Amino acid sequence: MNGWIIVGLAAAATLGLLFLLKLRGPLLTLAAAALLFGAAGYALEGRPELPGIARSPADSAPPLPLSSARHAFFGAFTPAERWLVLADAYARSGDTQGAAQILQTAVRIYPRDPELWTGYANALVDHGHTLTPAARLAFGRASALSPDAPGPRFFLGLALLRSGDRAGAVTQWRNLLTTAPADASWRPMVEGGIALAGEPTAPSR
Incomplete structure (x- = not known):
C-alpha cells in the first residue's frame, strides 16, 4: 500500500480517536498540527512514493482549520471575521x-488590524506548506500592531510546528506563557500545544 495512504489512514484514525475522547475545538486543531509535524518527518525521511525523492512536509495535507483557535484568541464577532470566513x-x-489573496486585499484596506494580519500569515503558511518569509513578515506586522496580544505569537508558534520546527514552536509558546495571566482562557491551549510537541510545559531547571 502506498506510504502516503498509510499515513493518511493513521492520521484520520488518530483524529477520530481524539474526537471520541472529547478533544474539541482549538485543542483538536493543535492535535492536527502535531500530526502534520509527524507527516513532515515521514516526508523528509520516509520517501513514501519514489526512491530518492523527498517530499515537502505537507504536500498533500489540506489547510488546517483554525477558526476555533482564532476565536479563542480574537473573539468570534470581530470586524475581521467576515474576511476570514470568506x-x-x-x-x-x-x-x-x-x-491568501482575499486576506491580502483585506490588510490593504484595513492595514492596522492585527487579526487580519495574523489570518493573512496563516493563509500564507497554508499556501506555502511552510512558514515562508512573507508569512513571517505578516506575523511580525500583527505583533507590531498589538505587541501584548497573544494571538499572533500563538499562531506563529503553530506555524513553526507545522513547518517542522518543534523547538522553535516550544520556545515561542513558552515565552508566551511567561507573560500569560494565570487565569487566561487560552492558556490551556498554549500548554496543550507544548505537550503535543512532546515537551513539558515548563522548562526543566
Whole structure:
C-alpha cells in the first residue's frame, strides 16, 4: 500500500480517536498540527512514493482549520471575521492562493488590524506548506500592531510546528506563557500545544 495512504489512514484514525475522547475545538486543531509535524518527518525521511525523492512536509495535507483557535484568541464577532470566513471557505475548497489573496486585499484596506494580519500569515503558511518569509513578515506586522496580544505569537508558534520546527514552536509558546495571566482562557491551549510537541510545559531547571 502506498506510504502516503498509510499515513493518511493513521492520521484520520488518530483524529477520530481524539474526537471520541472529547478533544474539541482549538485543542483538536493543535492535535492536527502535531500530526502534520509527524507527516513532515515521514516526508523528509520516509520517501513514501519514489526512491530518492523527498517530499515537502505537507504536500498533500489540506489547510488546517483554525477558526476555533482564532476565536479563542480574537473573539468570534470581530470586524475581521467576515474576511476570514470568506478566506476559510476558499481554503476548504482547496484554493489556498485565493484565500491568501482575499486576506491580502483585506490588510490593504484595513492595514492596522492585527487579526487580519495574523489570518493573512496563516493563509500564507497554508499556501506555502511552510512558514515562508512573507508569512513571517505578516506575523511580525500583527505583533507590531498589538505587541501584548497573544494571538499572533500563538499562531506563529503553530506555524513553526507545522513547518517542522518543534523547538522553535516550544520556545515561542513558552515565552508566551511567561507573560500569560494565570487565569487566561487560552492558556490551556498554549500548554496543550507544548505537550503535543512532546515537551513539558515548563522548562526543566
